Amino acid sequence: MDKILRIDVGAEGGPKARVTPVGEYAGLGGRAMTSGMVYNEVPPSCHPLGEDNKLVIAPGLLSGSAAAMSGRISVGCKSPLTGGIKEANAGGQPAQVLARLGYAAIVMEGKPKDDTLYKVFINKDGVKITKANEYKMLGNYDLIDKIKEEYGDKVACISIGQAGEMKMLASSIACTDMEMRPTRHAGRGGVGAVMGSKHIKVIVLDDTGTKMRQPKDPGKFKAANKEWVDGLKKNPTTGQGLPAFGTNVLTNIINEAGGYPAYNFTTGRFKGCEAISGETEVEIEKARGGLATHGCHRGCVIQCSGIYNDKDGNYLTKQPEYETVWAHGGNCGINDLDAIAMLDRLDDDYGLDTIEMGATIGVVMEAGLAEFGDAKAAVELVHEVGKGSPLGRILGSGAAVAGKAFGVERVPVVKGQAMPAYDPRAVQGIGVTYATSTMGADHTAGYAVATNIMKVGGNVDPLSPEGQIVLSRNLQITTAAIDSLGTCLFVAFAIMDQPETFQALLDMCNAFLGTNLTADDVTELGKSILKKEREFNMKAGLTSKQDRLPDYFKKESLEPHNITFQVKDEDLDQVFNW
């Protein structure tokens, strides 16, 4: 990872690749790389779809190595959805492959001269950029089928569907998984639109002939990695809960906690939960010959994913995540797992953020475009997005724009980005993260749910404002660091409660990188990332006034706890005051 690939999409005669030494960005991975580069190189006032924005794709610091769980990739830019900085990350194979190919980052920059679409092929011999107009307006699944015909099924792809080509604010960037399916998405913030604005349809990565990245101290690395894996295996969440039921194990847990935002955040419990729970999902997967336990990338030991087959036993989609099941399920009053799986498939195919799409459909259901619970209508609405009809253009622009277009007041967004599957009134810590994250509403930016509800890393009452600021702050700092390592965020369950496992992660990093990082260094790394992100946002025109939940969360009580969001504005302003 000693080089950076820069693609100037505005060059005369079509995009030009330029490989440069990693230089000033040496030692950065994942989110530290993407946010660092966006901070340095993108003018905060620029139009997100214009010449001056850059799309940065970076594997984590440990990606491409034998380190377990190191397969996350970060995608950064100025977000067309939030107007601020964005790091969206994804699993799948590209992080490992890109890192093995030696690239610390791919940067797409400039503005295309015409409407030609391109593909980028990268292998050990270099970079080849060719016209790809034959891929125009292909969904991710059809696209990857064509890539397989040409390049075989051992490559890894980073691609956009129709939504990204149409520069929709809810569009994602797809990464292929181990079966070379486009199921792992850098979903949030409209990153697909930025790739679409650069006219790059797909990046094909072929690591044939490359080797795994080697640690500086192989002996120590191997030992630490073993300790690391053991720690993940013995933790009840990463070792048992997630492998057995996937993330959707949360449906019953969050519903029981009264923090499941049903019917567009109208109530905290959903009667249809049983039918769409992780437990039910796993039964269906097993009964239909799918998989209930499966990883999204090489080197994953948690295996939180699965394969969801249709009624005829044919592959439909990967196991939909909890947030997806909520967004297209309870949030829209839908209790039909097959419909939800189909919506997940469609989102992956068109290249859309499942959270944003589910939240948006919830908003337009509130506007009366369809009845809550009408799964057929929801499927049709997502098809509208894929077609790019005017209605699809509204929905593909996300919940905030849809709310404006239909005059809806109850729109669950922060900084223009839709809230995920945890009601901030019943899980006040995640409310602090939603409000203050540099990313807009984002559960992954500081997953206070773990401590509020699962009592991981302590016990902070979810219904009280007490302690939530410190909790969210610490989690946001740690998360920024984890997002830089390329490590799956779920390792947090283990490292928050098992000091020896956190130490193993540190030891593994140090052995791999030849560094002497301490826990304090990790904290400093996280802080430095957040500081840059926040400064970018301020320069882009965001202020502490945007570090707020929509008013109605402070005014409307949520059943069953009859509670509003209690954290005071002045306390929210202390999150970054460390």
Place this chain on the structure above:
Amino acid sequence: MDKILRIDVGAEGGPKARVTPVGEYAGLGGRAMTSGMVYNEVPPSCHPLGEDNKLVIAPGLLSGSAAAMSGRISVGCKSPLTGGIKEANAGGQPAQVLARLGYAAIVMEGKPKDDTLYKVFINKDGVKITKANEYKMLGNYDLIDKIKEEYGDKVACISIGQAGEMKMLASSIACTDMEMRPTRHAGRGGVGAVMGSKHIKVIVLDDTGTKMRQPKDPGKFKAANKEWVDGLKKNPTTGQGLPAFGTNVLTNIINEAGGYPAYNFTTGRFKGCEAISGETEVEIEKARGGLATHGCHRGCVIQCSGIYNDKDGNYLTKQPEYETVWAHGGNCGINDLDAIAMLDRLDDDYGLDTIEMGATIGVVMEAGLAEFGDAKAAVELVHEVGKGSPLGRILGSGAAVAGKAFGVERVPVVKGQAMPAYDPRAVQGIGVTYATSTMGADHTAGYAVATNIMKVGGNVDPLSPEGQIVLSRNLQITTAAIDSLGTCLFVAFAIMDQPETFQALLDMCNAFLGTNLTADDVTELGKSILKKEREFNMKAGLTSKQDRLPDYFKKESLEPHNITFQVKDEDLDQVFNW
């Protein structure tokens, strides 16, 4: 004007009227009243369509008196379009009638309990609020016809069309003119949506049995008013240019100056100008039995308006203003005055801001939804808005949202509001006003065009950044004061170059109000209004970073002068640093 009418639309059993003494708001009119009340009573973080926003309608301080040109009415609220404070003002009859009825303001507050639509009738005996579901989704013209059937043609109306009922961000509030046609609109900022959110379709004002408001010193007032009228008559713009050709006299002037933003702000001159100029418009009006010189309210001596008949000699619309002719004309490459007049009529009927609509159509033409120059397509697009189709919902949300929905980079907005008919690159003073006005892009907030192009009140080179900050600042201050008097802004042409006419206005105010206002007091009034507006905006989350033109005005040169916007960001930040 010693009382305020407050209508609580959320009261049990339907809206309740409450008449209170003017109290702390005594001595305020127009914009000083609306912005003062919004500043005091509306939480800046509230949702513009929610319970906590208020719609304030206030006649000017001199409205309802014999003072010439005193018929402007101000409409204020938190804007759903800009997210900041809004004062939109309009001519027509309501200011005079409302003031004669003794109301310093009407305030609509609260949140409706159900979807019943209401009408409000106000006469000397009081206020009557009744259900009006029979008016649902009527256009302003049909609505006013029904009002005439019931109340005769001597009343004045304030109403919304379909767009306001649908809570569209580009919706306006219509005021009837002297012929009781709904042609005078508080157009900007989506004020119609706020009235729509309060479920008030129309306010009918009947001043039968009331008297003109009387001055404190009748003798002095009469003398000053005569001097005032003489001053307006002898000024070449207010005495000759505007009466003869209306505001559309500007088409040739601005085009000649190279500041006419054609084809969605792509070039500064439009080849089709001759066909849509004020000179041509007047010829058509005269030839078809319309009127080329006409006032919008009682007491107007400038008479800048007219009546535009169709080819068969039947009334089509009032004389479209310069900004409307530009928005639906040159900005969309359209050179057909009949089509533009039809678009003006449709906007008035559906209740839409003509500037926002024209700018939006320009943006979607750039996105490829229709060809530039296709007048038929433009008419169809506005009909989509009236129908509330998904496409209409996008367009009715204004240029910023349409740009997001269709992934367009070149969207000419500031703070979400579309720029009017003067390119800020060729008229840099108006660029400063667009950028820094508390209202979003708004030519009326500080009409630097007068000095930059017409050399009124001095001579500041339109192509140089020099002097534009001071120019815009002074104009913004003076304008805020004029908007509070209820005086038509066009009086500025006379008072900027004729000290004796400015003095006559002051004398008239003092004689009417029994005050001793000096020119400095007027400046202080303007400053105090701007200060409150700006503070509201800051609390609502706007910052100096939103006091900027879109990036492309700084990067793309405009023909024929080959110039970009030259005023520096740090200078823009000095506008309110007085």
